[in-house]
Amino acid sequence: MSLILDKINYYYSKGTAFESKALKNISLTIPDGEFIGLIGHTGSGKSTLIQHMNGLIRADSGSIYYNGQDIYDKDFKMTELRRKVGLVFQYPEHQLFEATVIKDVLFGPTNMGMDKLKAELAAYGALKAVGIGEDLIDASPFELSGGQKRRVAIAGVLAMSPEILILDEPTAGLDPAGRTEILRLLKKIHEDNGITVILVSHSMEDVAEYAERLIVIDDGEIKYDDEPRKVFTHIDELRKTGLEIPECTELVGRLADLGLKVDRSCLTVDEAVASILQSTGY
């Protein structure tokens, strides 16, 4: 399931006095089975970019190919793309509208024509996967806490068994345990089913730990597209665009500046602990 974006340009309010260019000449290849992190300052174009990937926004110029097919061809089935490329929106709780949690999660699968039993199995499975217990299945989504709503929204997309799963800041507003739980869940879905995951995040720590490839977007342009370990060496440039490096990476960098022989490229707490112990002999 590959997705290729070729020189995508997009303007909001094109042709009006408010015209603003949100994406500038974006070219990207998303092959099968990667876990990709997408970071950038607020307003850099992350949400605009991912909405191109499932056809919700149409580029002003450039092409997108899904498995080699041009998605802007007249006979391309856009509904198919929407199903295969599942998108969990930035404020997914705004999409919850059914009277109960289970009805909300059932909406997607039912809408795409799954029979009742299959849809229910998919919905229950998805709710279980995101950690929503049976006690909440018949609750109204509006009475859930912020974090509970988020999980329900993710379950709604998971229930459609997408091949590419794109999540726009899915862990914003989750408690630390919930964040880890969702990230591990994404990793598991990615590893077990080979699903491509694209994770938009403002947490440098999270993308450092989970992403295999990190795309940095700045004012509508791709600034870096590389392994996280390489991207996070560009400390000054990242800060200039409103980003950071993970706290543990900053710590080992400061220790290395002091002359300690620690590995500056540590991306996780585990790596930092191991490297500090090794360099100091404790």
Add this chain to the structure above:
Amino acid sequence: MINFDDVTFEYIRRDEEGNVESINKALDGISLDVKKGDFIAILGANGSGKSTLARHINALLTPTEGTVFIEEMNTKEDNNLLKIRQKTGMVFQNPDNQIIAGLVEEDVGFGPENIGIPTKEIWERVAFALEKVGMTAYREKSPNNLSGGQKQRVAIAGILAMKPECIVLDEPTAMLDPKGRREVIETITELNKKEGITIILITHYMTEVVGADKVYVMSGGNVKLSGTPREIFKEVELLKEYKLDVPQVTEIAYRLRQKGFPLSECILTIDEFIDAVTNR
């Protein structure tokens, strides 16, 4: 200035006929006292009751049992409402939902105008508030073109213009990039230190809490732990039971210490860590 006396709050769900379908006890016997000028941080799992507690501070909700006093004013008495809401402003998570007007200065002046402040004073308040959040240069710009962090600072300015004594921020940084997060935390820290404004900060980012005077840890509708950040974050294992965490550097120091690495207990920041290592 904020006093919760054995406060319980229940969300009650009713069916179409008005019969009670379910009762959800979101606060369960909370007592706490916040002094004027304190910087309080509230941590807790999703659903632990943080937002419900926050909504009691400016009387958006009132207790099912028990009492909440804001400077001796009972939030249950209707004729206190206006005063309480003016004294305690709220900032929410989503920066886009809090902007109302077409220009930054109009947005900030909206609150004071609404309560009938004379025009001249409104403009003085707007100028003061924008200056305090470092957004004076954007005064005549459209809020829509600001970054998330800037929008939140405008939202904070809108509250400042009401001359509050307390600002309650319910996950104000959850939707922001790292720079926006830093801007917001620096802004509220400065308002607390320089203007003496009481701050109640709810967050899921552990690092944002290290500068607070006091941290409350909520679970199941109650406050389970309270203390200084250092007292709280030394409970590395206990916090995990409450679905929380510690800053990465605190975790690293904790694990190194377990291996015999000579570090003082509970390091909260990178600077502290570096100091500890260089003074060794």
